[in-house]
Amino acid sequence: MSKWIFKLIKNIFYRLRPLILFILCGLAFIVLMQMQYAHLALTPRNFFDTANRCFQAAQHHEQPVDHYQPASIHRTVYFYVNTHGHDQSTLPYWHEAVQGWNKTNVVTLQPTNDIAAATITLVPQSISLSQNTVGLTNTQSSLTTQQINGRYQYRNHNISQCELDLKKMKTYGYTKQEIVNVAEHELGHALGLKHSQAVRSVMSADNRFFNIQQTDADHLADIFSKTTPNHPVNQSISCHIAGS
Incomplete structure (x- = not known):
């Protein structure tokens, strides 16, 4: 049996x-x-x-987008990098992210040594951020004075500070391109973009695989067409969580 x-x-x-x-x-x-x-x-x-x-x-294994359609609007934005510190580990990634946005035909990110003239400050050090956050952009609007034709005028001035947690990203196994993608994401926030619901977007909340897409460039152009330079914004802090 x-x-x-x-x-x-x-x-x-x-x-x-x-x-x-x-x-x-x-x-x-x-x-x-x-x-x-x-x-x-x-x-x-x-x-x-x-x-x-x-x-x-x-x-992620696909080639990053490198060519974009001509844009109907273009704006120059100045950024400042404090390179006086010893730790400049994130600087190469910021440089590539700047080049990435400059290729979109929508914006030219221009470096300046005058921090007062810059609307974006890039932190070259690896900053230890909380929990799963690998990137952070803090944007606030401040009232400044400007002398024009001998008279002082008030104007709103947006200031954004972008940070990366490079050590955490390397711990999580991010490739060089993926770190650049996160840097592009933070610069997108500094330029006025919010998180995108699209998976295939550099502005997706937990993106690590995609660089700037044509839709991202189009969204930025749309924002520029509806606002003036240094358009005042409410204070905002945009966190980029570790991508899966």
């Missing part, structure tokens, strides 16, 4: 072997992905979230 049962189980296992192997491979894949995302400090919520993030990861 026992031999018959053993033979029956063996036959069932033999017939279902492909299905069992498929299920085991699927479970192993999910476990490996969960381990990977745990290392990146973000755990997928379910199987579909895991699959979606794996698809996004595959897109």
Whole structure:
């Protein structure tokens, strides 16, 4: 009797072997992905979230967007970098992010040694940010005076300070291009862009795989068309969480 049962189980296992192997491979894949995302400090919520993030990861291997359509509006924005400190580890990534936005035909980010003339300050040091935050932009509007034709006039002046947590990104396994993508994201906030609901956007809240897309350039052009330089804004702090 026992031999018959053993033979029956063996036959069932033999017939279902492909299905069992498929299920085991699927479970192993999910476990490996969960381990990977745990290392990146973000755990997928379910199987579909895991699959979606794996698809996004595959897109990371595509070439970054490098050509953009001509824009109907263009603006020059000045930025300042304090290079007097010893730690300038994030500076190369900021430089590439600046070049990335300058390629969009919408804006020219121009360096200046006069901090008073700059609307964006880039912090070249790696800043230790809280929790899963790898990038931070603090924007506020201040009232300044400007002498024009011998008379002082008041004007609103937007000031944004952008920071990166380079050490955390390297701990999470970010590639060089992915760090540049985060830097482009923070510069986008400094220029006036908010988080995008689109996955394929440099302004996605937890983006790490995509650089500036044509839609990002279009959104910036739309903002510029509706505002004047140094248009006053409410104080805002934009955090970029570690991307999966």
